[in-house]
Amino acid sequence: MRHRNAGFKLGRNTSHRRALLRNLVTSVIIEDRVETTVAKAKAVRPLVEKMITLGKKGDLHSRRQALAFLMTDDSVTRLFETVAPRYGDRNGGYLRIVKTGFQKGDGAEKAFIELLGAEKQLDEKRQKRTDAKAKKRAELEKQLEESKAAEGGEEAA
Structure with a gap:
């Protein structure tokens, strides 16, 4: 039975899983769109939405919480100045997961996880x-043309 066993383990131990998810959240905020497996995309969705909600609050405590979770200072700056204002009137649902096919090596299902409204930037x-x-x-x-011309000039001389 799986009663009360929420969350995704992703086949990793706790520290590895946390590092993976932090890196994915940071990448989604910086790049607007990331290709990964469907399981990872579903696991990272609530974390990205939480970061965007912190960005919408915009106070110092929220910025410090985001700094504690995200991997780079640039991602925090982008979150608070670019990404969060995009969703000022929206209550959640900031992401889209689009399935794209299967991975070549192990057949895992791949998907894009992307921020809504980022189509123009992409x-x-x-x-x-x-x-x-x-x-x-x-x-x-x-x-290439110059090198061919130089070779042709040398042969003629």
Whole structure:
């Protein structure tokens, strides 16, 4: 029987599980979207929602509680200045879990855990990434053409 046995153990001991969840919460707050297993996504959801609620309070005690849990100071700053104000009029339900398929090695079910309302930021990140790739590809092609031209000039001489 599983009476009164709440929570997810995730196949880890207490300290490892706590470290994993703290890292995942920090990553979700910094990146807006993280791919992980469904079990981890479901385990991390209440913790992220609690952090956003602390961010919405915005007082010194809430900031210190967030600092005690999150792994980086940058994530706390982002939580209080960017993420929490996004949900000022919303009472909970800040996350979405989207199943994406299965992991190659062990067949575990994968999912994205993402903050609602972050689509605009995610699109901007995606656009920056594609622009950077295109710029890098153009530079490499230019270098390749220059090296071919230099080789052709040496052979002619």
